[in-house]
Amino acid sequence: MKSGLSFLIAARRCEIDELDQLARTSELVSLIGRLVHALQRERGMSNMFLTSRGARFADQRGPQIAECIALEQEVRAGFDQLEADNHRGAGTGNSARLFSRIAWVLPGLDALPGLRRRIDALELKPAQSTAAFAKLVAGLLSVVFEAADGATDPEISRLLVAMFNFMQGKEFAGQERAFGSAALALGRSDEAQRLQWLHLIESQERCFQVFTDFSGEAVLALWRNSQPDAEVAELERIRRRGAASTPADVPLSQAWFDCCTRRIDAMKIVEDRLAADLRALCERKTVQARSELQEYRQLLDTLAPQAGALFFDDADAQSAAPAQFGRHLERSVLDMVQEQSHRLQAMSDELETVRASLNERKIVERAKGLLMAHRRLSEEDAHKMLRQTAMNQKRRLVDVAESMLAMADYLPMLDRAPPR
Amino acid sequence: MKSGLSFLIAARRCEIDELDQLARTSELVSLIGRLVHALQRERGMSNMFLTSRGARFADQRGPQIAECIALEQEVRAGFDQLEADNHRGAGTGNSARLFSRIAWVLPGLDALPGLRRRIDALELKPAQSTAAFAKLVAGLLSVVFEAADGATDPEISRLLVAMFNFMQGKEFAGQERAFGSAALALGRSDEAQRLQWLHLIESQERCFQVFTDFSGEAVLALWRNSQPDAEVAELERIRRRGAASTPADVPLSQAWFDCCTRRIDAMKIVEDRLAADLRALCERKTVQARSELQEYRQLLDTLAPQAGALFFDDADAQSAAPAQFGRHLERSVLDMVQEQSHRLQAMSDELETVRASLNERKIVERAKGLLMAHRRLSEEDAHKMLRQTAMNQKRRLVDVAESMLAMADYLPMLDRAPPR
Numbered sequence: 011m012k013s014g015l016s017f018l019i020a021a022r023r024c025e026i027d028e029l030d031q032l033a034r035t036s037e038l039v040s041l042i043g044r045l046v047h048a049l050q051r052e053r054g055m056s057n058m059f060l061t062s063r064g065a066r067f068a069d070q071r072g073p074q075i076a077e078c079i080a081l082e083q084e085v086r087a088g089f090d091q092l093e094a095d096n097h098r099g100a101g102t103g104n105s106a107r108l109f110s111r112i113a114w115v116l117p118g119l120d121a122l123p124g125l126r127r128r129i130d131a132l133e134l135k136p137a138q139s140t141a142a143f144a145k146l147v148a149g150l151l152s153v154v155f156e157a158a159d160g161a162t163d164p165e166i167s168r169l170l171v172a173m174f175n176f177m178q179g180k181e182f183a184g185q186e187r188a189f190g191s192a193a194l195a196l197g198r199s200d201e202a203q204r205l206q207w208l209h210l211i212e213s214q215e216r217c218f219q220v221f222t223d224f225s226g227e228a229v230l231a232l233w234r235n236s237q238p239d240a241e242v243a244e245l246e247r248i249r250r251r252g253a254a255s256t257p258a259d260v261p262l263s264q265a266w267f268d269c270c271t272r273r274i275d276a277m278k279i280v281e282d283r284l285a286a287d288l289r290a291l292c293e294r295k296t297v298q299a300r301s302e303l304q305e306y307r308q309l310l311d312t313l314a315p316q317a318g319a320l321f322f323d324d325a326d327a328q329s330a331a332p333a334q335f336g337r338h339l340e341r342s343v344l345d346m347v348q349e350q351s352h353r354l355q356a357m358s359d360e361l362e363t364v365r366a367s368l369n370e371r372k373i374v375e376r377a378k379g380l381l382m383a384h385r386r387l388s389e390e391d392a393h394k395m396l397r398q399t400a401m402n403q404k405r406r407l408v409d410v411a412e413s414m415l416a417m418a419d420y421l422p423m424l425d426r427a428p429p430r
Numbered sequence: 431m432k433s434g435l436s437f438l439i440a441a442r443r444c445e446i447d448e449l450d451q452l453a454r455t456s457e458l459v460s461l462i463g464r465l466v467h468a469l470q471r472e473r474g475m476s477n478m479f480l481t482s483r484g485a486r487f488a489d490q491r492g493p494q495i496a497e498c499i500a501l502e503q504e505v506r507a508g509f510d511q512l513e514a515d516n517h518r519g520a521g522t523g524n525s526a527r528l529f530s531r532i533a534w535v536l537p538g539l540d541a542l543p544g545l546r547r548r549i550d551a552l553e554l555k556p557a558q559s560t561a562a563f564a565k566l567v568a569g570l571l572s573v574v575f576e577a578a579d580g581a582t583d584p585e586i587s588r589l590l591v592a593m594f595n596f597m598q599g600k601e602f603a604g605q606e607r608a609f610g611s612a613a614l615a616l617g618r619s620d621e622a623q624r625l626q627w628l629h630l631i632e633s634q635e636r637c638f639q640v641f642t643d644f645s646g647e648a649v650l651a652l653w654r655n656s657q658p659d660a661e662v663a664e665l666e667r668i669r670r671r672g673a674a675s676t677p678a679d680v681p682l683s684q685a686w687f688d689c690c691t692r693r694i695d696a697m698k699i700v701e702d703r704l705a706a707d708l709r710a711l712c713e714r715k716t717v718q719a720r721s722e723l724q725e726y727r728q729l730l731d732t733l734a735p736q737a738g739a740l741f742f743d744d745a746d747a748q749s750a751a752p753a754q755f756g757r758h759l760e761r762s763v764l765d766m767v768q769e770q771s772h773r774l775q776a777m778s779d780e781l782e783t784v785r786a787s788l789n790e791r792k793i794v795e796r797a798k799g800l801l802m803a804h805r806r807l808s809e810e811d812a813h814k815m816l817r818q819t820a821m822n823q824k825r826r827l828v829d830v831a832e833s834m835l836a837m838a839d840y841l842p843m844l845d846r847a848p849p850r
Contacts, residue, residue: 011506012513014536020513021529028526086431093432093440106448107778109441110771116434117764121741142742321541322562344537348809351530352799358527359796376779379772389768 015310018347021354022303028162029299033292034095035108035157038088039170040285042150043177045081047278049150050184052078053143056129057188058267060136061195075126082119085150089116104160111156115149122146140188145390147181159368164360166291171367172224173284179217180277186210187270190252194266197258204253205401211249212406220367225284232283236276244269309343320344370408377411435730438767441774442723448582449719453712454515455528455577458508459590460705462570463597465501467698469570470604471691472498473563476549477608478687480556481615495546502539505570509536524580531576535569542566560608565810567601579788584780586711591787592644593704599637600697606630607690610672614686617678624673625821631669632826640787645704652703656696664689729763740764790828797831 052074055067089112096105125142128134134142154177158170189210193203222230248266256262321344374396381392400410472494475487509532516525545562548554554562574597578590609630613623642650668686676682741764794816801812820830 011503012510012536014533014540017509017513017529017533017536020516021526021533024516024526024529083431089437090432093437096440096444106441106444107771107774109437109444110767110774113434113437113441113767114771116432116437117741117767120434125742145742321538322545322565347530347533347537351527351534352802354527354530355792355795355799359792372775372779375775379775382772 013310014347015306015343018343018350019303019306019310021350022299022306026296026299026303029166029292029296031095032161032163032166033289033296034092035161036166036170036285036288036292038085038092039154039157039173040288041081041085041088042154043173043281043285045078045085046147046150046177046181047281048074048078048081049143049147050181050274053140053147053184054187054191054267054271056139056143057136057191060129060132060134060139061192061263064132078122082122086116086119104156108153108156108160111149111153115146115153118146118149136188136192140185140192144181144185147184151178151181155368155371159365162361163295164357164364166288166295167361167364168224169284169288169291171364172221172229173281173288174368175217175220175224176277176281176284179214179221180274180281182210182214182217183270183274183277186214187267187274190248190270191263191267193252194248194256194259194263197256202401207249207252209397209401216406224364224367226287229280229283229287233280236280237273241269241273241276245273306346309346373408373415374411377414380414433730434767435726435763438763438770439723439726439730441770442719442726446716446719446723449586449712449716451515452581452583452586453709453716454512455581456586456590456705456708456712458505458512459574459577459593460708461501461505461508462574463593463701463705465498465505466567466570466597466601467694467701468494468498468501469563469567470601470694473560473567473604474607474611474687474691476559476563477556477611480549480552480554480559481612481683484552498542502542506536506539524576528573528576528580531569531573535566535573538566538569556608556612560605560612564601564605567604571598571601575788575791579785582781583715584777584784586708586715587781587784588644589704589708589711591784592641592649593701593708594788595637595640595644596697596701596704599634599641600694600701602630602634602637603690603694603697606634607687607694610668610690611683611687613672614668614676614679614683617676622821627669627672629817629821629827636826644784644787646707649700649703649707653700656700657693661689661693661696665693726766729766793828793835794831797834800834 052071055071055074059067059071092112093109096109125134125139129139151174154170154174158167158174161167161170186207189207193207222233225233244265248262248269251262252266377396378389378392381387381395382389385392385395387395396407396410396414399405400407403410472491475491475494479487479491512532513529516529545554545559549559571594574590574594578587578594581587581590606627609627613627642653645653664685668682668689671682672686797816798809798812801807801815802809805812805815807815816827816830816834819825820827823830
């Protein structure tokens with residue numbers, strides 16, 4: 011039969027397994043970040059290519075697509091590795107949800123070559139192409155979200171939450187670039203368009219706020235440096251002009267695209283830094299946990315026979331032990347167990363706090379699910395409906411989603427999937 | 431490279447692994463329930479044995495101790511099995527916390543023979559013996575708590591929460607039996623004693639309330655039948671007499687002990703039923719998940735080549751596929767992925783709701799941790815201080831703990847363990 015100390019070691023070993031798994035997931039998250047960035051560039055170029063009926067960005071698209079394909083292979087290999095690791099038992103609590111997200115995004119990657127052929131042939135409108143890329147990027151980001159939600163170490167979770175929000179904010183910035191380019195080039199401007207533009211600005215600002223809340227001073231300094239005042243002024247100036255009714259203005263559209271691209275490329279530097287920090291943190295934590303495990307193991311060799319004799323001391327039910335030898339060592343083993351237990355509890359509490367910041371997205375997902383069941387809508391349409399309501403009511407998406415959930419009991423269900 | 435469908439299968443396989451792990455943990459929980467019940471009986475007998483200076487229960491203690499030893503061996507084997515399973519990779523997200531709880535309770539089991547020798551020799555006061563057994567039972571129940579908190583399936587989690595609360599309520603009933611026996615036999619009765627007795631009654635009623643909230647009609651009927659009106663009337667009558675100032679009354683103490691014992695033994699029937707329900711639920715869920723996995727696997731053989739072609743359909747970016755063959759099957763694969771994702775999300779939401787009921791205990795634990803750091807108290811003393819405050823202020827333990835946590839920022843920390 012095993013002693014208490016060997017379970018102390020087993021608990022440590024579990025933590026190390028989780029850290030190893032987190033390190034692998036974090037690598038995958040960084041890789042996904044690079045693929046998303048490349049796809050965002052491809053989306054921007056495809057958008058300009060389609061808007062100009064093939065006149066612009068025809069040369070740059072080819073190398074960009076090649077870069078995307080290379081990164082896609084790396085990400086797919088990362089997915090496969092995750093699945094292989096899990097198969098040989100190195101899974102975490104949310105592996106099922108993570109795999110389900112991967113299962114969702116892979117058909118999107120499979121469908122990319124077909125999408126590109128249709129863009130080559132100018133068969134798509136710019137908005138259709140942009141929507142398709144946005145759907146794929148959303149799928150990739152949901153993998154990152156699940157990785158952040160499943161992290162079991164609060165410090166690593168904190169960095170993953172910062173990273174997810176940064177990536178999501180950058181994606182809203184990318185969508186704003188595409189939206190603004192098309193709006194300025196076509197020169198239409200109505201209230202609905204103005205509101206949608208505003209929605210994209212507010213969404214990215216909210217994401218960057220969470221990123222700011224969860225990031226250290228060094229990263230924040232980098233973030234501020236990446237957004238020089240002159241660039242921000244230029245961005246705001248074009249945003250303002252876009253909001254007014256203007257005629258089609260191709261040079262302004264190009265200036266907007268370039269300004270946004272510089273901004274998004276500068277964001278990439280912050281993202282790379284976040285990825286590097288994440289890698290360093292995982293390594294530091296793993297090294298520390300391993301060295302502590304080593305200490306525990308050495309203690310086990312010394313102490314195994316005495317463990318337990320002092321358990322009832324606090325209950326005042328123990329006489330002086332027959333042999334005094336080793337008593338203070340036993341005391342220290344019981345202290346170690348208690349310390350470990352409190353440390354794990356504190357970690358779990360902190361984790362709960364960090365994860366709470368992911369709730370906003372979960373609330374929106376839940377409201378979408380409700381709409382899908384209640385109105386028999388597709389996921390896309392449910393999201394559009396929520397967003398439209400938010401824009402009409404000038405409220406935040408999450409507030410509309412919350413009101414909807416609060417009313418859930420009053421909505422008759424048209425169609426509910428049978429429980430499985 | 432693997433397809434989306436193979437990750438759909440991987441997600442299912444993770445769920446099955448988790449269900450298998452839950453089934454093993456649930457077996458262990460049932461076993462712990464049986465050991466706790468046997469230890470409660472041994473505690474009661476030891477208490478009467480010590481109170482009567484060895485005159486009563488001398489004959490019954492031997493067989494009871496033998497039963498405890500046999501069950502202890504089974505529980506230890508269960509712990510070892512859990513560790514071995516985890517070593518070969520079948521762990522869940524909270525294995526570290528679970529093992530840490532086991533590491534805490536094992537020295538207590540190691541110390542049992544020494545405790546029994548001191549009871550044999552009449553070296554302990556009844557209250558010391560009772561406190562020692564209570565500490566051991568609390569350790570065992572904290573393993574059950576962690577198992578309930580770590581369950582990843584909401585239905586199983588629900589049953590584990592019901593079971594934990596039932597076991598904890600039964601333990602308070604056991605403590606009340608010991609407390610009342612001693613109080614009636616010694617005949618002292620002051621306000622502090624009256625309040626502590628009240629505290630034990632309220633604590634058990636709160637646990638049974640949670641159990642009631644989380645249990646189905648069949649179990650609740652069994653629960654009601656296990657507490658016939660005549661028994662409850664007898665219980666309440668002696669409680670009332672205990673609250674008044676009475677002289678020492680050994681026959682009343684014996685009547686109280688017998689009445690409580692009948693009540694606790696009847697609870698054991700409900701507990702056994704909960705254990706049987708838990709076993710059946712785990713089996714049913716596992717069988718169902720396996721048969722669904724089988725279906726997915728068959729689909730994979732049929733469908734792998736076509737997956738993905740329809741991903742961008744909603745984004746309105748896809749032409750009619752060159753080959754119509756298999757299109758509705760592809761649609762159904764994407765539907766399956768989406769359905770799985772929503773099902774997992776709904777499970778996670780429901781799990782959160784079920785787990786919220788465990789928060790009360792976590793709040794008390796957190797407040798204890800705060801007191802330990804702030805006042806340099808032992809865990810026991812921190813608990814006593816909280817309980818004393820609750821009794822003095824006539825408030826619930828959890829409310830006192832919550833007030834304490836709310837004030838945390840105003841408390842200077844005397845001693846904080848360095849972060850690890």
